[in-house]
């Protein structure tokens with residue numbers, strides 16, 4: 001059954017709790033099943049952005065996964 005668009009919020013007030021890791025795992029799992037994914041990264045640490053870039057550089061970035069930088073992420077030093 002197709003449930004349409006799903007929105008999953010991954011956040012935690014405490015840093016280093018695995019939020020970005022879980023986000024990347026969920027995005028990878030969905031893309032592996034042929035789903036398109038848009039990650040809205042609001043984290044100044046830009047770990048998801050760097051993950052996307054590393055995947056692209058390694059030649060294994062999925063075209064199904066898109067990244068949008070929001071809030072303070074776009075102001076971070078890259």
Ligand SMILES: Nc1ncnc2c1ncn2[C@@H]1O[C@H](COP(=O)(O)OP(=O)(O)OP(=O)(O)O)[C@@H](O)[C@H]1O
Nearest residue numbers: 012014015016017018019020021022023043045047
């Ligand atoms: N299930 C897990 N088991 C062991 N280590 C983990 C697990 N999930 C994440 N980590 C490790 O914990 C560290 C922090 O994870 P992550 O960057 O995903 O957390 P975060 O909540 O996004 O942190 P930040 O506050 O910096 O954004 C990383 O080194 C990651 O590899």
Ligand SMILES: [Mg+2]
Nearest residue numbers: 019020043047
């Ligand atoms: Mg994070």
